[in-house]
Amino acid sequence: MTTQNNTTIRMSAVNKWFGKMHVLRDIDLTVNKGEHLVLCGPSGSGKSTLIRCINALEEIQGGTIEVNGNQLGKKGANADHIRRDVGMVFQQFNLFPHLTVLQNCMLAPRRIHRISEAEARDKAMHFLEQVHIAEHGHKYPAQLSGGQQQRVAIARALCMGPQVMLFDEPTSALDPEMVKEVLDTMIGLADQGITMICVTHEMGFARAVAHRVIFMDRGEIIETAPPTEFFGTPRHDRTRAFLSQILNH
Amino acid sequence: MYDFDFAPVFQAWRLLAAGAWATVYISAISMALGLVFGIVLTAMRMAPVAALRSIAIGYIELIRNTPFLVQVFFIYFGMPELGLRLNAMEAAILTMTLNCSAYIAEIVRSGVESIRKGQIEAGRALGMSTPDVYRFIVFRPAIRAVYPSLCSQFILMMLNTSLVASISAQELTYAAQMIDNQTFRSFEVYFVLGAIYLILSQLFSLGLGLIGRTYFSYPTK
Amino acid sequence: MIRTFGFPEILFVLEGAKWTILMSLAAFVVGGLLGLLVALARTSGIRPLRIFAAGYIQIFQGTPLLIQLFLVYFGLPLLGVKVELWLAVIAGLSLHASGFLGEIWRGSIQAVPDGQSEAGRALGLGYASRMRDIVLPQAFRISLPATVGFMVNLTKGTALAALLGLTELTRSGQLMSNITFEPLKVYATVGLVYFAICLPLTLCSAQLERRLNAQG
Numbered sequence: 053m054t055t056q057n058n059t060t061i062r063m064s065a066v067n068k069w070f071g072k073m074h075v076l077r078d079i080d081l082t083v084n085k086g087e088h089l090v091l092c093g094p095s096g097s098g099k100s101t102l103i104r105c106i107n108a109l110e111e112i113q114g115g116t117i118e119v120n121g122n123q124l125g126k127k128g129a130n131a132d133h134i135r136r137d138v139g140m141v142f143q144q145f146n147l148f149p150h151l152t153v154l155q156n157c158m159l160a161p162r163r164i165h166r167i168s169e170a171e172a173r174d175k176a177m178h179f180l181e182q183v184h185i186a187e188h189g190h191k192y193p194a195q196l197s198g199g200q201q202q203r204v205a206i207a208r209a210l211c212m213g214p215q216v217m218l219f220d221e222p223t224s225a226l227d228p229e230m231v232k233e234v235l236d237t238m239i240g241l242a243d244q245g246i247t248m249i250c251v252t253h254e255m256g257f258a259r260a261v262a263h264r265v266i267f268m269d270r271g272e273i274i275e276t277a278p279p280t281e282f283f284g285t286p287r288h289d290r291t292r293a294f295l296s297q298i299l300n301h
Numbered sequence: 302m303y304d305f306d307f308a309p310v311f312q313a314w315r316l317l318a319a320g321a322w323a324t325v326y327i328s329a330i331s332m333a334l335g336l337v338f339g340i341v342l343t344a345m346r347m348a349p350v351a352a353l354r355s356i357a358i359g360y361i362e363l364i365r366n367t368p369f370l371v372q373v374f375f376i377y378f379g380m381p382e383l384g385l386r387l388n389a390m391e392a393a394i395l396t397m398t399l400n401c402s403a404y405i406a407e408i409v410r411s412g413v414e415s416i417r418k419g420q421i422e423a424g425r426a427l428g429m430s431t432p433d434v435y436r437f438i439v440f441r442p443a444i445r446a447v448y449p450s451l452c453s454q455f456i457l458m459m460l461n462t463s464l465v466a467s468i469s470a471q472e473l474t475y476a477a478q479m480i481d482n483q484t485f486r487s488f489e490v491y492f493v494l495g496a497i498y499l500i501l502s503q504l505f506s507l508g509l510g511l512i513g514r515t516y517f518s519y520p521t522k
Numbered sequence: 523m524i525r526t527f528g529f530p531e532i533l534f535v536l537e538g539a540k541w542t543i544l545m546s547l548a549a550f551v552v553g554g555l556l557g558l559l560v561a562l563a564r565t566s567g568i569r570p571l572r573i574f575a576a577g578y579i580q581i582f583q584g585t586p587l588l589i590q591l592f593l594v595y596f597g598l599p600l601l602g603v604k605v606e607l608w609l610a611v612i613a614g615l616s617l618h619a620s621g622f623l624g625e626i627w628r629g630s631i632q633a634v635p636d637g638q639s640e641a642g643r644a645l646g647l648g649y650a651s652r653m654r655d656i657v658l659p660q661a662f663r664i665s666l667p668a669t670v671g672f673m674v675n676l677t678k679g680t681a682l683a684a685l686l687g688l689t690e691l692t693r694s695g696q697l698m699s700n701i702t703f704e705p706l707k708v709y710a711t712v713g714l715v716y717f718a719i720c721l722p723l724t725l726c727s728a729q730l731e732r733r734l735n736a737q738g
């Protein structure tokens with residue numbers, strides 16, 4: 053159905069161990085350009101590991117991962133190349149504390165794309181405006197709220213012009229009143245058509261933007277379905293058990 | 302009762318001033334070189350190659366578990382046997398540099414280890430190379446975390462320069478010994494000398510604090 | 523006649539090491555007792571005592587050990603005290619140790635949560651008992667890694683006695699170097715003897731530190 057050049061990420065038979073622990077089991081996953089995936093599952097099921105494998109923050113022991121047609125080599129060969137096409141947003145924001153918001157956004161483009169300071173600044177301002185935080189450009193991360201920091205982290209990733217954005221529970225470390233501003237930012241991104249994979253338990257977000265919801269348990273993909281099906285008529289027992297747990301929460 | 306007489310000591314103030322300048326000079330050069338070499342050692346100490354790690358650990362522990370004075374003698378008197386003939390000043394600076402790099406390496410390593418893994422991963426995820434990640438992301442917060450220990454170490458090193466007088470390197474203590482030989486006012490000479498070192502260490506402390514506030518300060522929670 | 527650096531010469535160097543160890547131990551014991559007083563003064567409720575102790579620590583941490591030794595060596599006779607060189611050196615090293623140990627132990631005493639001392643006060647315990655039974659035992663545990671680490675510094679510091687003419691390990695080396703003309707071998711040997719004395723202490727300090735961190 054999908055043509056080769058419409059595929060952004062292709063994972064085939066990916067296996068990953070931490071020592072003796074088998075954390076990812078035969079993961080097959082194809083993500084098309086412009087597609088929005090939501091990944092959910094119990095804690096420890098391997099969601100973070102899966103998306104961290106996509107930009108080679110974790111090494112895999114079996115299978116292949118391809119991003120934009122570039123295959124990730126063994127031992128992370130080609131990793132820097134692939135990472136430039138993949139933006140990542142972490143649960144803990146991971147902004148650089150010694151750099152201002154603007155500098156956080158300018159560092160990687162300047163070092164990697166070797167663009168001028170002025171160009172990097174323009175680009176940073178553009179994306180900071182997009183996440184509605186440009187007026188805080190001169191501040192340091194510690195001077196911002198969690199929600200603001202996470203929006204800066206999103207802008208920082210966007211400055212590299214990624215083909216795909218990965219989000220690992222971007223709202224889990226936030227105070228409840230800040231969740232919405234970050235989710236709204238992500239919905240805005242989705243509306244622009246960027247490809248994204250998001251680990252989250254925010255089911256409202258999943259309903260609003262996901263093309264497919266993927267449920268993982270114990271290192272396996274158990275079920276994949278569009279949100280209406282996924283929430284309405286889940287096929288698998290484990291999915292139902294999981295859903296009843298988080299929805300009654 | 303002993304008659305204190307500080308006049309002959311103060312009359313020789315030119316010698317003391319020149320000596321103090323030499324002490325500052327030796328210290329500053331050795332600190333700068335020691336910092337660079339210490340960072341190289343830290344990189345070796347944390348390298349993925351086991352051989353590099355072993356070399357770095359061996360070097361660091363050898364230096365930290367032997368007296369500076371013996372290191373000075375080893376370099377100044379011993380190295381000519383291996384064909385490396387240095388004058389007193391060169392030997393002093395070389396030994397100081399070798400010595401302080403080992404201490405600095407240990408301090409910097411604990412600074413690097415205090416940086417959260419997420420910081421490094423965020424740099425990686427942006428596609429930055431490992432050297433760039435350490436240079437632009439890890440370095441400043443790591444040094445900031447250990448800056449007070451680094452400053453104490455620098456001051457200890459400055460005080461350590463007093464030992465290179467033993468190979469006739471012409472710094473502050475050497476100047477004092479010359480005055481002592483001329484005046485026989487030992488206690489007065491060393492009393493004034495101690496006061497000068499005390500002032501120098503305060504000045505170093507102030508200067509290093511200023512550098513710290515300029516380069517290593519940013520708001521934290 | 524030029525001698526080579528052989529077995530008798532090595533024995534001579536080891537003979538010097540005896541002095542190094544004795545001086546280190548003596549200075550640690552005497553300096554430790556004084557240092558405890560300094561630490562207590564530095565953390566006491568009496569302001570003049572605190573200021574005095576702060577100045578005392580500042581002086582020993584802000585001047586070179588060599589100058590401290592010189593001042594004691596030349597100063598004691600001025601006070602009318604005539605002592606042998608080795609006693610003067612031990613006195614100097616002890617004062618030096620008291621300044622550094624005082625500062626290390628001040629930090630440890632202050633690291634014990636205030637609530638501990640307050641709980642003792644609530645039980646009606648006096649200062650001596652609060653310190654002896656509650657604060658100091660906890661501070662002792664916290665201070666162990668740094669204290670053992672300082673023993674290494676003190677041991678290395680005894681080398682400076684050589685510059686006053688006391689024949690400990692380093693000066694034994696100087697003497698042997700002068701008669702054998704083999705400074706490389708001699709100072710390498712001297713260095714290794716120090717290494718053999720200091721490394722166990724360093725490892726012990728690192729081990730204590732790990733244990734302390736593990737306990738949290």
Ligand SMILES: Nc1ncnc2c1ncn2[C@@H]1O[C@H](COP(=O)(O)OP(=O)(O)O)[C@@H](O)[C@H]1O
Pocket residue numbers: 070075093094095096097098099100101102
């Ligand atoms: N660096 C690591 N070393 C060892 N085990 C790990 C590591 N990271 C994750 N794990 C283990 O791998 C499993 C999957 O973890 P993770 O991908 O973080 O799960 P999730 O994000 O779904 O909560 C868990 O059992 C976790 O304990």
Ligand SMILES: [Mg+2]
Pocket residue numbers: 099100101220221
């Ligand atoms: Mg996770």
